[in-house]
Amino acid sequence: MDFNKKQVFQFIDEHRDEMVSLWQEVVDMKSGPHEKAGIDxxxxxxxxxxxxxGATSRQVAFERAGNMLIAEFGMDRPQPGVLFLGHMDTACPAETVAGRNFTIRDGIAYGPGVLDMKGGIVAALYAIKALDSIGYKARPVKVVLAGDEEVLHAHSEAADVFVSEAKGFAAAFNVETGFKDNGIVVGRKGVMRLMMHTKGVAAHAGNDPENGRNAIEEIAHKLLAVQRLTDWDKGISFNVGVIQGGTTSTTVPEEATIYIDVRYKDPDDYAWIMKSVEEIAAKTYIEGTTTTVRYMEGIKPMKTTEGVKQLFEVVKAASAECGFVEPYAKFVGGASDSAYSVLAGVPTVCAMGVKGARNHSPEEHAIVDTLFERAKLLAACILKLDEK
Ligand SMILES: [Zn+2]
Known part of the structure; x- marks a missing residue:
């Protein structure tokens, strides 16, 4: 192992207690979905x-979403920079976190967001600190953290901020939830949530049925058509997950709504998906009903570009040099903001955070030692970028 890497590793090992105490502190600052005060x-x-x-830092403030944090180092350094990405909100609402303070038992840390993804952010910050301690000045370093990833940026422009902040960078490391099987994520499906609403005409089911226009019947036709859009070969699936409508069985229902979850692999399929659903909404089965579609929220797919594959090879090589278990390239169904750095043309690897399991559940946990391992790996990857 070369001198720089040895120094970096030593720095991280000397700061183990400090890293764990920051981890504990931020896990105990609860920041569930839409909990702006906690996230901020x-x-x-x-x-x-x-x-x-010595960062130059700022926050991008949103009224109805957690703020974003952007911190920069050495932006005047001549080479293209490296990015650390993540989110500060958790998937654990306030009502589910009582009694779930940060705890460690048998080398495993528990608590809301311990894995997804406060541990990863702590690892990234200490990778940066360790590099700073050896006087690293090869490339600009930037941290971009969102405050509303778990709610798919429903009330913010975080996606656009990720794209614009990432442009021109050489590599991005998203310190999302790491996997115990050593998978490093090189591709993710995107998600979008749509609402389709049908308005019919209410009428008495006994006295006046012929003047009613049944919104439930109308939307029933449409939901079957939506389900049939699923194309497994292309990796596009439609799930009508919620249906609402009607008031009493004696009334022809005036309103009906379905909520649709769409998963897709290629960001270019976004337009086709929207067009197809809009066409279904526009086709009327029962005259006198009208239907609208609204895009609610979503995150684009993370595409496995050539650049992504090459950066994965850097991670693999750096990992081998560190003596860590060899990672493999993993594709997952769940979305992340890595989509946006890839869309900005930046090679990105995801799930570089602490390793664990059961995120989004009360059993969420992370392996404490991987906090140090991942901080070392992140720093080693950045040093590796400049090895000839
Ligand atoms: Zn996450």
Whole structure:
């Protein structure tokens, strides 16, 4: 192992307690979905850590979403920079986290967001600190953290911010939930949530049925058509997951709504999906009903580009040099903001955070030692970018 890497590893090993205590502190600052005050507090805490080592930092404030944190180092360095991406919100709402403070038992850490993804962010910050401690100046380093990933950026422009902040960078490391099987994510499906609403005409089911226009019957035709859009070969699936409508069985229903979850592999399929659903909405089966579709929220797919594959090879090589278990390239169904750095043309690897399992559940946990391992790997990957 070369001198720089040895110094970086030593720095991380000497700061193990400090890393765990920051991890504990931010896990205990609860920041569930839409809990803006908690999320913004986490942003402030991470900002302080980054500012202490000389970052130029700012927050992008949103009224109805957690703020974004952006921190930069050495933006005037001549080579294209490296990015760390993540999110500060968790999938654990306030009502589910009582009694779930950060705890460690037998080398495993528990708590809301311990894995997804506060541990990963702590690892990234200490990779940056370790590089700073050896006077790393090869490339600009930027951290971009969202405050509303778990709610698919429903009330923010975070997706656009990711794209614009990422442009021109050489590599991005998303410190999302790491996998115990050592998979490093090179591709992810995208998700979109749509609402389709049909308005009919209410009428008494006994006295006046012929003047009613049954919104449930109309939307029943449409939901079958939506389900049939699923194309397994292309990796596009439609799931009508919620149906609502009607008031009493004696009334021809005036309103009906379905909520649709769409998963897709190729960002270019977005337009086809929207067009197909809009066409189904526009076709009327029962005259006198009208149907509208609304895009609610979503995250685009993370495409496995050539650049992504090449960056994965860098991770693999760096990992081997560190003596860590060999990672493999993994494709997963769940979306992340890596989609947006890839869309900006930046090679990106995802799931570089602490390793664990059961995120989005009360059993969420992470392996404590992987906090240090991943901080070392992240720093080693960045050093590797400049090895000839
Ligand atoms: Zn996450």
């Amino acid at each position: 507090a986490v942003a402030n805490r991470f900002q302080t850590v980054l500012d202490e080592i």
